[in-house]
Amino acid sequence: MTNILANENHIWHPFTAHTDAHKNIFVTKGEGIYLHTHDGRKIIDAISSWWVNLHGHSHPVIANAIYQQALQLEHVIFAGFTHTPALTLTEKLLAILPSNLQKIFFSDNGSTANEVAIKMAIQYWHNQGIHKKKIVALAGAYHGDTFGAMSVGDRNIFTEPFTHYLFDVVFIDFPDGQNDEQVVEQLKQLVAVGDVGAFIFEPMVQGAAGMRIYSAQTLAHLLLVAKENQVLCIADEVFTGFYRTGKCFATEHTGLQPDIMTISKGITGGTLPLGVTACSQEVYRAFESNQLAKTFLHGHSYTANPLACAAASASYDLLFSEDCQRQLKTISNLHAHFTKRLALHPKISSAQSLGTILSIELKTETNGYENSLRSIIYDYFLAKDILLRPLGNVIYMVPPYVIREEELNKLYDAIEEFLSTL
Numbered sequence: 031m032t033n034i035l036a037n038e039n040h041i042w043h044p045f046t047a048h049t050d051a052h053k054n055i056f057v058t059k060g061e062g063i064y065l066h067t068h069d070g071r072k073i074i075d076a077i078s079s080w081w082v083n084l085h086g087h088s089h090p091v092i093a094n095a096i097y098q099q100a101l102q103l104e105h106v107i108f109a110g111f112t113h114t115p116a117l118t119l120t121e122k123l124l125a126i127l128p129s130n131l132q133k134i135f136f137s138d139n140g141s142t143a144n145e146v147a148i149k150m151a152i153q154y155w156h157n158q159g160i161h162k163k164k165i166v167a168l169a170g171a172y173h174g175d176t177f178g179a180m181s182v183g184d185r186n187i188f189t190e191p192f193t194h195y196l197f198d199v200v201f202i203d204f205p206d207g208q209n210d211e212q213v214v215e216q217l218k219q220l221v222a223v224g225d226v227g228a229f230i231f232e233p234m235v236q237g238a239a240g241m242r243i244y245s246a247q248t249l250a251h252l253l254l255v256a257k258e259n260q261v262l263c264i265a266d267e268v269f270t271g272f273y274r275t276g277k278c279f280a281t282e283h284t285g286l287q288p289d290i291m292t293i294s295k296g297i298t299g300g301t302l303p304l305g306v307t308a309c310s311q312e313v314y315r316a317f318e319s320n321q322l323a324k325t326f327l328h329g330h331s332y333t334a335n336p337l338a339c340a341a342a343s344a345s346y347d348l349l350f351s352e353d354c355q356r357q358l359k360t361i362s363n364l365h366a367h368f369t370k371r372l373a374l375h376p377k378i379s380s381a382q383s384l385g386t387i388l389s390i391e392l393k394t395e396t397n398g399y400e401n402s403l404r405s406i407i408y409d410y411f412l413a414k415d416i417l418l419r420p421l422g423n424v425i426y427m428v429p430p431y432v433i434r435e436e437e438l439n440k441l442y443d444a445i446e447e448f449l450s451t452l
């Protein structure tokens with residue numbers, strides 16, 4: 031077997047303090063909602079491995095699609111060339127995306143999909159010689175870890191060393207249910223000046239900020255204000271896409287269409303990295319020119335990788351199967367039922383669900399306590415062979431869609447048991 035010491039000695043893990051490197055769990059196999067470890071444990075992946083997995087681990091249909099594609103064409107430069115997997119996936123995406131989004135730009139992950147969206151929006155105005163350079167975002171936002179994505183995201187401990195290098199963005203408050211009218215007013219005042227070019231947002235729920243769910247009606251108001259003032263709306267559906275929130279895309283809860291939408295995480299069912307930035311004809315048209323200076327000069331080596339596209343097409347077919355659609359309803363109902371059961375629990379300040387997302391905020395006294403609570407929660411559930419990775423004092427669940435009722439009940443029971451230890 032491979033030398034496990036190499037992990038601690040030579041591998042630098044994401045979001046992991048060096049002192050915690052020895053805690054990594056050695057996974058040897060994934061199967062459905064379970065992760066099998068080298069020492070014989072079977073851990074329930076209740077967070078879909080950072081929100082990417084839709085149909086369970088190592089799904090044979092997706093695995094086979096990747097294998098078949100690898101025998102045919104593993105990769106080809108996407109400038110000057112095209113291929114069937116990209117075409118097939120594009121047709122599928124166009125069938126479910128908001129009808130105004132007609133152009134698909136491929137990249138590798140959620141951060142790059144957002145980089146592309148931000149660059150498209152900026153150059154859209156630049157190409158037309160219109161001065162609309164300001165970008166507006168929501169307080170607490172998370173759009174990824176690359177520089178553009180960090181710039182439009184919340185400034186916090188994750189971005190602190192880089193603050194000086196991030197470009198200026200105007201943040202409006204997060205609409206928390208109390209302040210929604212003021213937030214809409216904030217946007218109105220900003221756009222009235224006429225120099226705002228884009229508004230980027232995570233529709234319906236801010237994931238990394240702690241699964242903060244907000245009002246569809248307020249989001250609709252914000253989008254209307256933006257649209258009335260020629261501000262491009264960028265919906266970051268990297269997390270929310272593919273039915274996480276009950277609708278195929280979370281923006282659908284508003285009945286409105288964004289000008290640009292980014293998707294990634296669930297797109298391949300969680301098997302291979304792939305990012306998509308979809309935009310309207312209107313946005314695309316601003317780049318129509320034979321001048322190089324007006325071209326969108328952006329790309330990645332693995333743009334539209336055929337294996338990733340084939341995986342995405344296979345995942346798409348599974349997603350729209352009767353089985354999966356029924357599962358989505360079941361999960362959504364069970365989550366909603368569980369949040370009702372918890373509503374008056376003395377140890378929590380809120381229990382919410384939206385589609386397949388469940389979010390429970392614990393009452394805490396201080397921030398320092400929150401940090402230690404995070405690892406207490408993580409360790410507690412892992413000891414029970416459940417992977418739940420809380421965000422601060424928020425316990426959340428975003429299971430693979432193949433999870434069964436009895437497995438969900440087991441997770442709910444474990445959460446209630448944990449609450450009773452507090």
Ligand SMILES: *Cc1c(COP(=O)(O)O)cnc(C)c1O
Nearest residue numbers: 139140141172173174237268269
């Ligand atoms: C995860 C996430 C990203 C970043 O995606 P990566 O693939 O991790 O780069 C961007 N936006 C949202 C809303 C996300 O949840």
